[in-house]
Amino acid sequence: MIRTNGLSKRFGDFTAVDNLTLEIDSGEVFGFLGPNGAGKTTTVRMLTCLIEPSAGQASVLGYQVGQEDQQIRRSVGLLTETPGHYDRLSAWQNLTIYARLYEVEQVERQVEKYLRLLDLWERRQDPAGSFSKGMRQKLAIARTLLHEPQVLFLDEPTAGLDPQAAHLIREFIEELKEEGRTIFICTHNLDEADRLCDRVAVFKQNLRVVDAPANLRRQVYGRRISIQLAQRAAVFSDLITAVRGLREVETNDYTLAFNTENPETDNPDVIRQLVQAGADIQFVNEEKHTLEEVYLNLIGDKASSAIDEVKRNS
Amino acid sequence: MDKIKTIIYKEWAEVFKNRMVLFLTAFLPLFMAVLPLIMLFIFNTVDEDMSSMNTGSEQLTQLFSEICSGLSETDCLQVYTLSLFMFMFMIIPVAIPVTIAAYSIVGEKTTHSLEPLLATPIKTSELLLGKALAAVIPAILATWLAYFIFLIGTYFLVSDAVFRQILDPMWILAIFVVGPLLALLAVCTSLMISSRTTDPRVAEQLSALIVLPLILVVIGQSLGLILINSQVILFIGVIVAVLDVIMVIMTVQLFGRETILTRWK
Numbered sequence: 231m232i233r234t235n236g237l238s239k240r241f242g243d244f245t246a247v248d249n250l251t252l253e254i255d256s257g258e259v260f261g262f263l264g265p266n267g268a269g270k271t272t273t274v275r276m277l278t279c280l281i282e283p284s285a286g287q288a289s290v291l292g293y294q295v296g297q298e299d300q301q302i303r304r305s306v307g308l309l310t311e312t313p314g315h316y317d318r319l320s321a322w323q324n325l326t327i328y329a330r331l332y333e334v335e336q337v338e339r340q341v342e343k344y345l346r347l348l349d350l351w352e353r354r355q356d357p358a359g360s361f362s363k364g365m366r367q368k369l370a371i372a373r374t375l376l377h378e379p380q381v382l383f384l385d386e387p388t389a390g391l392d393p394q395a396a397h398l399i400r401e402f403i404e405e406l407k408e409e410g411r412t413i414f415i416c417t418h419n420l421d422e423a424d425r426l427c428d429r430v431a432v433f434k435q436n437l438r439v440v441d442a443p444a445n446l447r448r449q450v451y452g453r454r455i456s457i458q459l460a461q462r463a464a465v466f467s468d469l470i471t472a473v474r475g476l477r478e479v480e481t482n483d484y485t486l487a488f489n490t491e492n493p494e495t496d497n498p499d500v501i502r503q504l505v506q507a508g509a510d511i512q513f514v515n516e517e518k519h520t521l522e523e524v525y526l527n528l529i530g531d532k533a534s535s536a537i538d539e540v541k542r543n544s
Numbered sequence: 545m546d547k548i549k550t551i552i553y554k555e556w557a558e559v560f561k562n563r564m565v566l567f568l569t570a571f572l573p574l575f576m577a578v579l580p581l582i583m584l585f586i587f588n589t590v591d592e593d594m595s596s597m598n599t600g601s602e603q604l605t606q607l608f609s610e611i612c613s614g615l616s617e618t619d620c621l622q623v624y625t626l627s628l629f630m631f632m633f634m635i636i637p638v639a640i641p642v643t644i645a646a647y648s649i650v651g652e653k654t655t656h657s658l659e660p661l662l663a664t665p666i667k668t669s670e671l672l673l674g675k676a677l678a679a680v681i682p683a684i685l686a687t688w689l690a691y692f693i694f695l696i697g698t699y700f701l702v703s704d705a706v707f708r709q710i711l712d713p714m715w716i717l718a719i720f721v722v723g724p725l726l727a728l729l730a731v732c733t734s735l736m737i738s739s740r741t742t743d744p745r746v747a748e749q750l751s752a753l754i755v756l757p758l759i760l761v762v763i764g765q766s767l768g769l770i771l772i773n774s775q776v777i778l779f780i781g782v783i784v785a786v787l788d789v790i791m792v793i794m795t796v797q798l799f800g801r802e803t804i805l806t807r808w809k
Contacts, residue, residue, distance in 0.1 A: 241806065278663050281802040303665040310663070314656035316554065318561040330550040331664040373660065 231256040231381060231412045232277065236286035239272050246272040248436040249286065254429075256380075259403075259413045261427035261443075263420065263525055268434040270416040271311060274383045277414070278308045290381055304333065307379035311386050313370035317359030321350055321369055324358050325376060332377035344372035348402070364395025371402065381412045388419055400426065424521040432528045439528060443521050450524045452477070452489040454517040455497060459484050460510035469507055473500055487517070547666050551674025552681070559644055559678070568643065569682055573636050573690035580629040581697035587622060588701060615705055622702055623709045627772060630710075630718050631762045633694075636687040637727035638755050641679035645734035646751035648675045649804070650744045659805060668799050676731045676795075683727050691719050714774040722777060725784040730754045732791035739799050742807070 232254040239247040247269040254260045264270050275281045277290055279299035288295040293302045315324050322341060329337040345351045348368040353361070358369060367387070374382060387403065388396035396419075403426055406413060417423050423430050424443045432438040432446075439446060459466070463481035471479050475496050476488040486504075490496040493516060501511060560566050615623060652658035661671070699707055709715075734751040741747045764770035 275805065280659065280662055280805055300665050300667075303663060308660065308663040310656065310659045312656040314658070314660050316558055316657060317655065318558050319554075323557060327550055327554045328660070328664065331547055331661075331666055333546075333665065370660075 231258070232260075232288075232290050232414065234277075234286065234288040237273070237276060237283050237288050238285040239269070239276060239281065240284045245435060247276070250433075250437055251286075252431065252437070252440070254412060254414065256412055257407075257410045258429065259407050259415065259427045261423035261430035262414060262416045262433055263418075263423055263430055264416075264433040265529060266418075270433060271385055273433075274308070274385055274414070274416060277302075278306055278383055279303055304377070305379055306381045306383060307374035307377070309370055309374045309382070309384040309387055311389070313366045315358035315361075315366060315369060318357055320355045321345060321358055321361070322354040324369065325372055328373045329376045334377050340376050340378075344375055348372050362395075364391050364398070367391060367395065367399060368402075371399065375406075379411070381414070382406065383414045383416075385416045386418065387415065388417070388422060396422075420521040420525050430521070432525060434529055443524075446524050446528075447519050447521070450527050451517075451519045453491070453493050454478075454487060454489050455493050455500075456485050456487040456515050456517055457500070457504070457511060458513040458515075459486065459504070460512055461508075466504055466507060466509055469503060470500065473503065476500070484512075547670045548674040548677065551666075551671060552678045555644070555648065555675060555678030556682075565644070569640055569686060572639055573686040574693070576629070576632050576636055577690035577693040577697070580626060580632075580694060581701060583625055584622060584698065584701040587618070587625070619703055619706050622706045626698070626702075626706070626710055628762060628766055629694075630715055630772070631758060631765065633687060633691055633719055634723050634726055635755055635758050635762075636690060637680075637683040637723045638730040638758060640683035640686060641727050641731045642734045642751040642754055643748060644679040644682075645675065645731045646738050646747040647744050648679065649735060649738035650741055650747045651738075653742065653804065654744060662801050662805065668801065669796050672735060672796055672799060675735060676728065679731045679734070680724070680727045684724050687719065687723055687727075712774075714772075714777050717774065717781060718777050722781040722784060725781060725788055726758075728788045729784055729791055732788070732795045736791070736795050736798060739795075739804055 232252065234250050234252045237247060237250040237252075238245065250273060262270050262273065272281070276283050276295060277288055279295060279302050282296055290302050291305050293305070295302065316327070319327075322345070325341040325345065326337060329340055334340050342351070345354050348371060350365060350368055350372065353365070358366065361369065371387070374384075384403070388399050391399065400422060403413065403415070407426070413426075415423065415427065427443065429440060429442050430446065431440040439449075441449065457463075461484070463484055463486045466486060467479065467481045470476060470486055470488060473496070475492065476490055479486070479488045481487075488500075497514065501514065504511060560569075649658070652661060695710065698710060730751075733754055734747070737750045738747045741750070761770060761772075765772055770776075
């Protein structure tokens with residue numbers, strides 16, 4: 231659906247995107263994560279034929295970027311970082327203009343469909359400039375969908391929105407996902423990426439890692455289990471350390487913690503041995519790491535060791 | 545063609561919702577139509593004082609013998625005065641569209657609407673043609689409307705001989721051919737400036753300079769340095785037509801989508 235091979239973009243001496251190789255399947259929701267200036271928007275602009283790559287190849291829906299740009303523009307939807315509406319014109323006029331530019335056959339029907347879907351129908355005659363930030367973003371999403379594109383590029387879809395508006399937008403993206411559209415999301419919102427994306431890429435000029443959020447968590451942190459006991463945990467420290475497959479065993483007051491590759495088989499064994507040794511087990515938990523923690527690991531000062539860890543574990 | 549029409553619709557819907565732009569578009573042609581009529585009216589009411597201008601009008605008659613042959617001194621002075629306004633009517637189709645065209649690209653940059661627009665399957669030539677026509681058409685229509693108002697007013701204020709002078713081929717060529725050609729030249733220049741600047745104010749200031757050559761011609765004419773006749777107008781028309789072709793090609797070729805998007809901060 232979306233393929234890049236060694237895709238690069240240079241502006242003079244500055245390399246914005248370096249040797250990006252990706253494959254995104256049909257129907258996949260793909261999160262493109264990275265700090266400001268990482269090259270996310272530049273990548274989206276290359277894939278939507280707004281700017282030309284300096285090197286490498288890319289294709290969207292089988293059309294080659296740089297050779298079949300018009301076909302790509304007809305087939306994809308782009309939600310830009312800022313909505314960019316014609317503020318003096320009404321919501322209806324804004325969408326009608328874009329529907330015609332996208333060569334939509336039934337302009338009025340499509341405009342009405344998306345104004346209703348995004349709950350803007352009652353305000354259709356109001357100037358876009360009078361809309362709240364959330365409404366402007368909804369109008370921009372409607373504009374992106376008018377020509378029913380199979381591939382959507384969403385650049386920071388919830389940036390700057392209040393929690394309620396962001397929630398509505400996320401729900402709508404989930405609906406689009408259920409319709410089987412391929413969605414490429416650039417976002418800073420890691421919680422959003424975690425919830426919406428099948429896979430995420432951590433990107434800063436070049437590609438750091440690509441995987442499902444759960445896999446990345448596991449690869450960076452492993453799976454850490456903590457067991458809360460009625461007795462002091464230190465009593466059972468030696469017993470746990472001896473169990474094969476457990477790593478980084480720690481005790482802290484009444485809590486035992488360890489890493490394991492396979493808690494589904496290791497946990498029953500550990501619990502059985504603790505019970506046999508007289509331990510009273512109160513709680514067993516798997517520690518959850520947020521995607522934010524994973525991201526900071528992969529982007530921050532210790533990024534190279536974290537990336538090595540991911541590559542070793544994947 | 546549909547996309548060009550859509551761009552024209554979009555530009556007009558946006559531009560004419562701004563009442564100040566609408567006022568300025570209407571004001572200049574009306575002013576240019578009414579001002580010569582006021583002057584003619586004044587000439588008529590102070591007719592008896594014209595004898596005091598005999599010396600000057602004799603010189604003018606000599607200078608513009610080609611235009612004034614067979615006319616009385618008063619008529620000749622009226623023809624001379626009206627001929628100054630012919631160039632004013634050529635300034636209208638230049639002045640009106642530059643303000644619209646100068647804002648059209650840089651304005652879209654400032655409101656961030658250019659990126660989604662360029663992401664649609666619209667060709668650069670369609671986009672620019674739509675924007676150019678959106679600026680040129682109202683300017684030409686306003687000029688022609690002003691000219692008709694001017695004609696109607698003049699009919700009641702001058703002699704038949706003078707009235708025939710403002711219907712001669714030179715005027716028709718200037719208003720209906722050279723004017724639109726000048727408008728296209730001005731719009732192409734404004735679009736080029738608009739797509740290469742990052743500040744709407746700079747674009748508008750630079751575009752306003754396009755009117756300068758015409759003003760210089762008017763000054764030259766009023767000082768008696770330039771004699772305007774059909775050949776001069778035809779020559780200007782040919783030169784402007786050639787420049788139009790060059791400018792249309794250059795405007796499309798110099799419109800770098802990537803440069804416009806990435807240089808803008």
